[in-house]
Amino acid sequence: MTARPRLQCKVLDERLRDYLPHYATDGSAGMDLRALLDEPLTLNPGDTHLVRTGLAIYIEDPGLAGMILPRSGLGHKHGIVLGNLVGLIDADYQGELMISVWNRGQSPFTLAPFERLAQYVLVPVVQAELDLVDQFSDSTRGSGGFGSTGRH
Numbered sequence: 189m190t191a192r193p194r195l196q197c198k199v200l201d202e203r204l205r206d207y208l209p210h211y212a213t214d215g216s217a218g219m220d221l222r223a224l225l226d227e228p229l230t231l232n233p234g235d236t237h238l239v240r241t242g243l244a245i246y247i248e249d250p251g252l253a254g255m256i257l258p259r260s261g262l263g264h265k266h267g268i269v270l271g272n273l274v275g276l277i278d279a280d281y282q283g284e285l286m287i288s289v290w291n292r293g294q295s296p297f298t299l300a301p302f303e304r305l306a307q308y309v310l311v312p313v314v315q316a317e318l319d320l321v322d323q324f325s326d327s328t329r330g331s332g333g334f335g336s337t338g339r340h
């Protein structure tokens with residue numbers, strides 16, 4: 189296994205010191221992020237709320253990005269997912285990580301202070317240059333999309 193990249197992390201609220209993100213198991217793909225809340229937050233069905241994490245993580249390397257993904261238990265059992273579906277964190281972002289929490293379910297859900305509500309996944313990124321052309325060489329698919337290969 190290659191060495192893990194090191195990311196600079198600022199703790200913006202001292203209460204987070206006891207709750208720093210980490211990989212729960214050797215094989216975990218993500219580190220859980222917690223809700224920085226002063227009091228419980230009730231989300232009614234359909235509500236979206238921007239929740240602080242109290243942390244800033246500066247990735248710096250443009251060959252990496254962060255992704256904020258829902259936790260499957262919260263999403264499946266309680267309908268608590270992300271208002272932006274997926275959060276994409278740029279390598280040059282130095283601000284606080286924010287989580288858009290959306291109750292897409294049918295019942296109110298109360299988020300407790302410092303509850304784990306989403307996960308942060310570091311992913312490789314390749315930036316491209318666009319070469320402008322008038323014609324592409326033929327491919328098998330051509331311009332067929334949106335179900336053009338059928339359903340089964």
Ligand SMILES: O=c1ccn([C@H]2C[C@H](O)[C@@H](COP(=O)(O)OP(=O)(O)OP(=O)(O)O)O2)c(=O)[nH]1
Nearest residue numbers: 256272274275276277278281284285286287288
């Ligand atoms: O769930 C998220 C998504 C984004 N961000 C931060 C980090 C990211 O680098 C920045 C910008 O995100 P994005 O580019 O997706 O949003 P935008 O609406 O295009 O904003 P901008 O104009 O700042 O790029 O906001 C978060 O903290 N949480």
Ligand SMILES: [Mg+2]
Nearest residue numbers: 276277278281
């Ligand atoms: Mg953007």
